[in-house]
Amino acid sequence: MSSAPTADKGFNPKQVFADKLRTIAPLLTLVALVVFFSSTTTTFATMDNAVNIIRQMSITGIIAVGLTFVILTAEIDLSVAAVANAVGITVAYFTLQPDYVNIANIPLNGWIAIVLTLLSALAFGLITAFGMTKIGIPSFIMTLAIMQIANGVSALLVRGQIAYIYPDFITTLGSKTAFQIPLGVDEAGKALFIPVGWTIIVCLLFFIVGHFVLTYTRFGRYVYMVGGNREAAEFSGVNVKLIIGSVMVISALCSGIAGMLGVAYFGSAQQNQFDTYLLDAIAAVVVGGTSLFGGKGGIGNTIIGLLVLGVVNNGLDHIQMDSFQKILIRGLILLAALVINVYVEKFRERV
Amino acid sequence: MIQPLADATQDTINGEQSPLIELTDVSKSFGGVVALEHVDFSVRPGEIHGLVGENGAGKSTLMKIIAGVHASYEGEMRVEGKPVQFRSARDAIAAGIGMVHQELSVVPDLTVAENVFLGVQPVKAGGIIDWSGMKSQARGLIASLGLDLDPNTRVGSLPVGVQQLIELSRVLFSGARTIILDEPTSALSPPEVARLFVALRKLRAEGKGLIFISHFLDDVLEISDRVTVFRNSRRVATEPRASLDKDKIIGHMIGRGSAEMHMGETATLNARRDEPALLTARDIADGRSLNGVSVELKRGEITGMYGFMGSGLVEFARALFGRHGFTRGDITLEGKPAHFRSTAAARKAGLAFVPENRGMMLFRTEPVYKNVSIAMLDRIHKLLLKPQEERAVAKHHIKDLQIRPPLTDIPLGSLSGGNQQKVALAKWLTNMPKILILSEPTRGMDVGAKEDVIRIIKTLRDKGVSILVLSTEPETILTLADKIYVLKRGVVVSEMNAGTVTKSDLLAAA
Ligand SMILES: Nc1ncnc2c1ncn2[C@@H]1O[C@H](COP(=O)(O)OP(=O)(O)OP(=O)(O)O)[C@@H](O)[C@H]1O
Numbered sequence A: 001m002s003s004a005p006t007a008d009k010g011f012n013p014k015q016v017f018a019d020k021l022r023t024i025a026p027l028l029t030l031v032a033l034v035v036f037f038s039s040t041t042t043t044f045a046t047m048d049n050a051v052n053i054i055r056q057m058s059i060t061g062i063i064a065v066g067l068t069f070v071i072l073t074a075e076i077d078l079s080v081a082a083v084a085n086a087v088g089i090t091v092a093y094f095t096l097q098p099d100y101v102n103i104a105n106i107p108l109n110g111w112i113a114i115v116l117t118l119l120s121a122l123a124f125g126l127i128t129a130f131g132m133t134k135i136g137i138p139s140f141i142m143t144l145a146i147m148q149i150a151n152g153v154s155a156l157l158v159r160g161q162i163a164y165i166y167p168d169f170i171t172t173l174g175s176k177t178a179f180q181i182p183l184g185v186d187e188a189g190k191a192l193f194i195p196v197g198w199t200i201i202v203c204l205l206f207f208i209v210g211h212f213v214l215t216y217t218r219f220g221r222y223v224y225m226v227g228g229n230r231e232a233a234e235f236s237g238v239n240v241k242l243i244i245g246s247v248m249v250i251s252a253l254c255s256g257i258a259g260m261l262g263v264a265y266f267g268s269a270q271q272n273q274f275d276t277y278l279l280d281a282i283a284a285v286v287v288g289g290t291s292l293f294g295g296k297g298g299i300g301n302t303i304i305g306l307l308v309l310g311v312v313n314n315g316l317d318h319i320q321m322d323s324f325q326k327i328l329i330r331g332l333i334l335l336a337a338l339v340i341n342v343y344v345e346k347f348r349e350r351v
Numbered sequence B: 001m002i003q004p005l006a007d008a009t010q011d012t013i014n015g016e017q018s019p020l021i022e023l024t025d026v027s028k029s030f031g032g033v034v035a036l037e038h039v040d041f042s043v044r045p046g047e048i049h050g051l052v053g054e055n056g057a058g059k060s061t062l063m064k065i066i067a068g069v070h071a072s073y074e075g076e077m078r079v080e081g082k083p084v085q086f087r088s089a090r091d092a093i094a095a096g097i098g099m100v101h102q103e104l105s106v107v108p109d110l111t112v113a114e115n116v117f118l119g120v121q122p123v124k125a126g127g128i129i130d131w132s133g134m135k136s137q138a139r140g141l142i143a144s145l146g147l148d149l150d151p152n153t154r155v156g157s158l159p160v161g162v163q164q165l166i167e168l169s170r171v172l173f174s175g176a177r178t179i180i181l182d183e184p185t186s187a188l189s190p191p192e193v194a195r196l197f198v199a200l201r202k203l204r205a206e207g208k209g210l211i212f213i214s215h216f217l218d219d220v221l222e223i224s225d226r227v228t229v230f231r232n233s234r235r236v237a238t239e240p241r242a243s244l245d246k247d248k249i250i251g252h253m254i255g256r257g258s259a260e261m262h263m264g265e266t267a268t269l270n271a272r273r274d275e276p277a278l279l280t281a282r283d284i285a286d287g288r289s290l291n292g293v294s295v296e297l298k299r300g301e302i303t304g305m306y307g308f309m310g311s312g313l314v315e316f317a318r319a320l321f322g323r324h325g326f327t328r329g330d331i332t333l334e335g336k337p338a339h340f341r342s343t344a345a346a347r348k349a350g351l352a353f354v355p356e357n358r359g360m361m362l363f364r365t366e367p368v369y370k371n372v373s374i375a376m377l378d379r380i381h382k383l384l385l386k387p388q389e390e391r392a393v394a395k396h397h398i399k400d401l402q403i404r405p406p407l408t409d410i411p412l413g414s415l416s417g418g419n420q421q422k423v424a425l426a427k428w429l430t431n432m433p434k435i436l437i438l439s440e441p442t443r444g445m446d447v448g449a450k451e452d453v454i455r456i457i458k459t460l461r462d463k464g465v466s467i468l469v470l471s472t473e474p475e476t477i478l479t480l481a482d483k484i485y486v487l488k489r490g491v492v493v494s495e496m497n498a499g500t501v502t503k504s505d506l507l508a509a510a
């Protein structure tokens, strides 16, 4: 975190280790998983599959960036997947659908549709922020309610139907290829490429901006300090409510954008289509080592967490296994990560 | 090294009984920081052993070794004659050692009864918690410390002093044979201290061994049978109470003859009566702790507010800083209404506040420099962080306040209690606030550190800052104040502007 090696830094090896453990543990997990899948299957360790894993995680990645902010302040956002779904459906609602799609919608110019949709994501965030900071509802409950409301919005807009068409810009970002990585030629002399989709580029952009904000801006420092000791932040004259409200809005916007790209990525917009993303996003943040108690961790940790999850999800597809067992194994990995997360916290407190 | 001191006489006093705790040649360091060097220490049954020393001398560290918090150290420890090596606080508790830590550790969300019996709830047959028994017992135990409280009260809603008493009762009555009290009286009013001492003497009569750490040398001399003095990680003296006085102890603590290190017993007030008020609070009431408080703060003046625990000092300070709502009254700053809805608004308007409990003010796991810079980040840069500038600012304060160890990047939690307090003050000193509100500014500080803080506060006053000092320690108020308000049950009962005031004047007024 800190830079410049100054001579007068106090050095307590145990403490430094405890801090690093938060990042080292998930990193070792990642390495172990990669080694395991690479040695037990032939199809896992290919360039093609690597890009595949990253593509599969990129939508979750965008959601996880927002969620990292929230968890760093020791709050939680359970509405991310539902908001993504509702916002994704909203952008389709504002786009002209083919005749066979039986949805009463309001077709608009693509850019206006995008702006309106972003405003709807903003609205979700602002409502959450208002409920938490003005009324004083705990985030767990408030975002649970927003989750229901967002699901309700999704249901009302599509009424069980499926929409397929989005503004061109969204279709491009969600489903088109940005560039190709040349991979030589095959036996028949045909050139081989690995396509890299725009979703990956957008996700990387979110990582970079998120990391920058958390590490190099005053707002980012406040996020960590509010998570570290809320009362102390308040007594230091930090506007704690503003910070908490802001992270909830950031989370809703990230989810909304992920939702728009997501429907384009899936090729359809319908209800309950993001259901697995809630658990995945929370798991990514926590598995990466960001403290559930706030104040420690960051985007770097979230990236590691996403890769761990991506490798597990993808790697299990490469070994012959009952798909029901896979669900169980994912659960066990999540549990192990949580145990490590809490253990690291205790270890820190003792040294 | 240091000669074995009065220890040689102990066997004649306590006959064949072996000490409850005996440490031989104990050393401990944290990374590069040495906290203890070759320390011998013992506690006998039926003795109250006072322990004093400057901030960072190593007192808490030694106690944490005894209480099993620090498991790695050099040297040997015996408990009731048997060599031990505790791996955790649990081991120490099992061996009959109880400790009240310097940092308050009550659980704010639990009730009084639950806190008194934390971890050791009485159970009925079948392992069911005996709630009603627990409540009535808890009521009885805290009553012996003079608290008349509903055992169902949530502890977080009580004043810090009462919380401290609840924490004390948890350990005092736990059945531990050795009881360590690390600065137990810092938040207590004089009558509360007196009641605590009665309880301690009773435990001594039961043959328990007690260790009493405090910066209040008068208290230490009053209650202790023997006193050990630490300086710079070493034990420099252990002497029976009878052969000590305050000057001698201070001499041992600072390593030279005691200069005029005494805090004020009297004060000559000098209010700036013709100056216009900078901040006026009129008739502030919240329907509970505050029943109509009016004060005036002026530029370049230190206003002292004295009162016992529970007199409303804590609430009033927070009301000014936008952290405690009030239902009646108004505050004006430079003639304009100043009813702040948030601490951020108060800070913007030029107010600064250091609360009485440093846990409320500091980020333990963050480095020192981030703790110092938090209140002034917006002045360094509106948007971005400049860690090097933050470090420079921190370095300046570390030097100025003589914070030890003088490092910017170590976690705050690794500083000793008194040094943490200095960091809490440092955060407001970079950009001069208009009004600086200090709740118990010298609590938990040794004589040397107190002098530093007093010097700093007076310098700020001379630079034109208006300072409000709220304290339950008469000495602090007398040493600092140009004008004194005495608060009692949420109202100002006395205002002193001029002339000479003594400690007994204050006590009588409160
Ligand atoms: N967990 C820790 N990590 C690193 N250094 C520590 C830690 N705890 C204490 N120290 C250092 O050990 C030294 C002794 O600290 P200790 O807390 O024992 O002092 P103290 O005598 O209790 O002082 P005070 O009166 O201010 O409470 C100090 O230099 C302190 O910075």
Ligand SMILES: [Mg+2]
Pocket (backbone or CB within 6 Å): B059, B060, B061, B102, B182, B416, B417, B418
């Ligand atoms: Mg201490």
